[in-house]
Amino acid sequence: MNEEELQRLTERLSLEYFQKPFRHKAVFNARLRTTGGRYMLSSHDIEVNPRYYQQLGLEETVGIIKHELCHYHLHIEGKGYKHRDRDFRQLMNKVGAPRFCSALPRQKEGRTTRQYIFQCCSCQTKYTRKKNMDLNRYACGKCRGKLKRIK
Template sequence: MNDISLQKLVQRISQDDFRKPFLHKALFNTRLQTTGGRYLLKSHDIEVNPKYVEKFGHDELVGIIKHELCHYHLHLEGRGYRHRDRDFRVLMQKVGAPRFCSRIPQSYLVYRCQQCDARYRRRKRMDVARYVCGACKGKLIFFEKIVD
């Protein structure tokens, strides 16, 4: 799927489910890391994380679009568009938009102290020659990789 077909899908969902036109841009943003999509307040554009489409499929994409369109239409109408606002929650329930998108599993690296057996979880690899255990100053070694 490309940006043009995403734009058409967002326009169709907006018209079918919200009965209002979507007049701005819908784009894929590969730099999004922790979220399925976002609505930009200043430009009124919607950005979608393509990793979620690849991992979870078309239904997840439609859910993300509906969620972001709830932000979009409520913001343009001057009503409560934030997650905590009643208007937002009511509209999400009306159109069947999910509150959260599915979670992509994260991988962690576990390091272990050779002296006291303390464990440290890290997302990024670390140089065990430069760091020591915070509890006993012992030597750290790579222990295992965990996928949550």
């Protein structure tokens, strides 16, 4: 799906579920990380995370667009458009928009998480860390003994 098709889909969903036209822009924004979409208060545009369409399909994207259209139409009408407002919750129930989008499948990151294991020379206590430490600056937290790196 390209941005032109996204625009047409958003306009069609607006007329079908809200009986009101969508007169602004709907675009994909690949920089969105933690959300499926967002409604921009200042410009009235809707941004959609393209990974939701690529990984979860059209049905999930339609849900995201309906949710953002709830924000859009209520804000334009001067009603409560925030998640906690009664108007917003009622409109979402009426049109069947999801409150939250589904979680994206977790992908294995390119970097593997390293683990550094340090051991006290005196009391043999082991410490596991994600970051390497300067062994001249740090000592054992239990006995103040010298640390050595095992792995």
